[in-house]
Amino acid sequence: MxxxxxxxxxxxxxxxxxxxxxxxxxxxxxxxxxxxxxxxxxxxxxxxxxxxxxxxxxxxxLSVIAPEKNNVDERDVYTGDEIDAMRDSIDHPRDRCLFDLLVYTGQRLRAVQTLRIKDVDLDDGTFYLNKDAGGLKGADGKRPLLGAEAGVREWLDDHPNPESDAYLITQRPDYRADADGSEPLTQKSIRRILDRIADDAGVDKPSNPHNFRHSFVTIAKRQYGMDDSTIKGLIGHRLESRVMEEVYSHLKDDDHVRAAQEATGIREPDNESPLSPDFCPTCDEPLPDAAKACPRCGIMFTPDAREVSDNMEDMFYEGQREADDEEESEAVDALKQALDDNPDLAAEVLEQLADTE
Incomplete structure (x- = not known):
């Protein structure tokens, strides 16, 4: 060892x-x-x-009995109401930041624990894993913050150390007078925080970090129809790895059962969007059911919305590159500018494109 x-x-x-x-x-x-x-x-x-x-x-x-293996039980996956209840029970921005990062990014505990302030780009709504931490698999590339962006921003306003090398998830200054961000919060402390959040919200499901990760993957596959390769990129699995397909193989069987029940009228179609909040955490705008992005400020909540947004950026780039003349190039610019200037229009386009992909 x-x-x-x-x-x-x-x-x-x-x-x-x-x-x-x-x-x-x-x-x-x-x-x-x-x-x-x-x-x-x-x-x-x-x-x-x-x-x-x-x-x-x-x-x-010390722990003596190892925790159970990470078998995925569909019944342990958080619902949208449970996610909202847990988030509403949190009374400190540090803990809300931690919770949102686990819910909206699907990262492993150590990946979130070792994030530094400089690993987060709020202007771009993305983050990088801390390669200096060691022991992190799939640490290359940037990932979207999605609905965690507001929680991260709020905590940074109260963070005890504004230096870029400081750890993001660190001690609370109201608990530790010497809190300076030089050390990350321990995994044991993080687990206690998650246990308390679930208890306060009355959520009787496993509150360990792995269940947040499993919930993210299950929701991304089932509710948002994302393909395995995209999800692997988000959670840090190698493309050639078969672990995700094996761990979540039960979803295909469950989906066949669900489809048959819906087709025969035994079950209503499930249109829930568990990662869509009731109010935008950035601007407090009331949101329609299953909103993928805020029509007021444009922040994106769901992984499929971010995927569509990235595809749109690629489309604009290709449009510029393939424009036959200046007039066509200006038309592409005008369309992109219109979406940038009108978050409500951009949100509507994202909703429609995400539903058709």
Whole structure:
């Protein structure tokens, strides 16, 4: 194991096991090691600290029984109402930022934990993973913030350290007088925050970070019809990896059942958009049901809307490149400018294009 036990904290050891189980550790396969394999190793490490009681780690602080493997149960996926209830229960911008990043980006816990201020581009509505953190798979390329943009912006207004190298998810200044953003919040603390959010909202579903990730993937596939390659790019899986198809293979069977029930009138069509809030978190505009973007400020909430927006940008670029003359080029510019100047028009176009893709 690549953790120096003579110098480690309990959080260091627990994070190592978490990375091994989730597949986040660079030396294990994408779907991680089995709980049975890890449990034996955890017990050995616990015995080590019981023998070397002069070290900083108390054996009772360590996890011994590994958490369950990340099998996806459709019943554990968050609904739109549950997401809204959890978000409404949060009373601090740091925790709202953390929650929104997990809900709207589908990133692994360590990816969110190690984000720095400079990894976020609010002007572009995107973020990059922290390559310096180590142990992050699929860390290349930028990803959309989607509905997390407002939460990140709000927290940065209260963040204890405006320096670009500071960690984004760090200690709250009202809890720690010495909070300076130099250290990320521990994974154990993040898990406690998520447990509290679910409890306060009365949501009786797993609140671990993996369930946020599973919910994001399930929602992206089922509610927004996104293809596997696009989702892999968003969550950091290699294109050739088969882990996602294997973990979420049950969705195809479930979809066949749902389609048959809808066709025979046993079940109403599911038009829910779980990632669409009731009010825009950026400008407080009341939103229509299943809104993919805000008609007032233009912020996008759903992953399929961002995909369509990127395709539109490519379309404008191609239009400029292939224009036969200056008049055609100016027409392309005028259309792009009209959408930039009219968020409500852009939102309507996004809705229509997303529904047809």
């Amino acid at each position: 690549d953790v120096d036990l003579t110098d480690a904290t309990a959080d260091d050891v627990d994070q190592f096991w978490d990375d091994i189980l989730s597949g986040e550790h660079p030396d294990v396969k994408d779907d991680g090691l089995s709980p049975n394999t890890v449990t034996g190793q955890q017990s050995t490490v616990r015995v080590f600290f019981e023998y070397h009681d002069q070290l900083a780690v108390e054996p009772d602080e």
